[in-house]
Amino acid sequence: VHPLRAAEEGRAMDTDRSLAQVGAGLGIAPEKLKKCKELCFNEEFSIPYFRFKHDVEHVEKGTVVFLGQKPEFMRGFPKIRRLMTLSAGLGRHFKDRVIAEEKMNGYNVRIAMVAGSLVAVTRGGLVCPYTTENIRHRLASNAFFPDNPGLMLCGEVVGLMNPYQTKSYPEEKEFGFFVFDIRDRLSGKPLPLADKEAMLRKYGLQGVKNLGTFPVNDSKKLLALVRRLGDDGREGVVLKDASMSQQAKYTANQSTNSDLEYAFTFFSDYGQPFFYRRLVREAFQAYEAGLNDEQLEKEAAALGRSILLPMVRTIRAIASGKEVTEDFELRVPSMDFGDAFLEHMEHLGVRVSVQKITEDADGIVLRVKRHYPSTNDKTRAYLAGEFCQE
């Protein structure tokens, strides 16, 4: 038995007592809770917690309940749906005007103060020790949390130094956190946009860019803006109602191509829906942008390059005896922390290995390789003449 598993079993008995309290807090019958929660422990963050692996009635997947003296809640971040066509979509889902905020390409985290410490939770509802550690460095002394114990910051972590997604932004190359929502921890309800912006200003917190307000009957300007963002290597927008009663996302084809290029490098480790959805998405944008034949040719060529070139590079690398991996860096406070965190990643099914350890004034930097066994194995097999597994 894995030591973590043993600890879980021992402590599950105690935590079962909390189910009634948790159910009361969220308005769900405790029996319903039992089936859908997963009990998690985290060496770094000592309070055990439930995470919701699926939606349960009105409670979103990713909701977390910390089981301290009394339960502490962090509601899941709701799914923001995607528009395929702006021209009809704006008027269909929004009244009069929408505010466009930049959608950044990183990973979604929620941050709150739990039992006196900041904790960062990923979209799926797992405490991320790495993000928690880095966020504490930045925000531990911010008065937002003591002043607003019932609120959480929802935002995007971007930059090259994280284990999930490595896209650098000029404004934050290594590790940046940009707030997009401030929400009530228990109800999940977001602050209206103006209140959120006032709050961010008051506490000196970094928010995602507000790109302006657009009338719903003029989608052209918005589409042009999104495509300019794409040209600048940025992802797209989240469209919001000022009251936060409606949200929608829309992204640039150039960003979709970057995703494709990245994922096709590991073509057998990504799901087929990942690829398919993006191909369809690009066609709707190419249509709506009203591209002429020549522009359409260019758009098609860019798409084709994002598919074919990364796969050919992968095949060439593996043919020459190399392993195709994803390389990234992590900044950790100690080697013990680094080891524990990488073990946590392996526990989550991510295969990683440390390539290089360097120290600088700010601490330790680990150069980490993420392994993609399926892509490497399959490519080797095909190069060795094995039949296609169709």
Add this chain to the structure above:
Amino acid sequence: VHPLRAAEEGRAMDTDRSLAQVGAGLGIAPEKLKKCKELCFNEEFSIPYFRFKHDVEHVEKGTVVFLGQKPEFMRGFPKIRRLMTLSAGLGRHFKDRVIAEEKMNGYNVRIAMVAGSLVAVTRGGLVCPYTTENIRHRLASNAFFPDNPGLMLCGEVVGLMNPYQTKSYPEEKEFGFFVFDIRDRLSGKPLPLADKEAMLRKYGLQGVKNLGTFPVNDSKKLLALVRRLGDDGREGVVLKDASMSQQAKYTANQSTNSDLEYAFTFFSDYGQPFFYRRLVREAFQAYEAGLNDEQLEKEAAALGRSILLPMVRTIRAIASGKEVTEDFELRVPSMDFGDAFLEHMEHLGVRVSVQKITEDADGIVLRVKRHYPSTNDKTRAYLAGEFCQE
């Protein structure tokens, strides 16, 4: 109750008696058979038959057993596996040399004489009344069948006038049948290549092209041949051992692009694996062909065009109020036959409607539209601003 269903139920009792005979013929316990067969009837071809919906032990999916006075068998056509890399694949699966036959892009049928009449069965093991009718026109008087009642012709139907696949070949624009294998109906065993070719010559039957014999250690010539076939709008090759103990298929990227272009027109009606496999396939060929940067750009652009342009065309057409359909023509001996056949197609889940009926000296030509509800509905929904169903 559908009249066909009622007939099936009435006649299933009788046919159950045949199970022991069928099992004996194929070497399978009758109980095993019961679960995996589907009893089919066909208004046009009056003998009821079992078809194997799945592999059962050594008996392939698609195997058909006609239940006349005594059972008559047509074993399923075996799956021919695909090579992703010729250079290693040839030597791995073949000895010394391979014979390359052209792989044509149509649909696979098996033809045999059953109870005194020719019958054409599709890959899945369904009698196709349309193909049967057309094949009878061509082959009914051929001495092959009376001379060889235990054999079946396995071949590709190509051309524009069929309900399954519409690709025209210069040598057969409307309806052509090209034999690739001659097999024993009961064992499924193929004749060695030389015997097959002698047989085709003897009976004046049209076979797929033999493109030559290639040493297994010289894959370059073969790859160049396949890519030339692609340039000519043709699909690729089936590689065979002279004794027919091994087979493999390999196709040109240009042909893969045609498939993609066709399928992306109906992007929501084709399965995601259909798209994904083809993208991966193209990368292996681009790698193996040793394309330089410029050639790779061209290959990528062609791929991108095959994805983006058909989807944009579809979206434009639907945005302008049209329905995106597949149009094809069928030549039928009578309107009764045409109606019955289209009903048969609907029964198989294919939505069709007749657009135009014309008569010429050879009979009746139906202009048929095949409908693709999923692509049309989804595109309309996205154009109306509905959120993406991800």
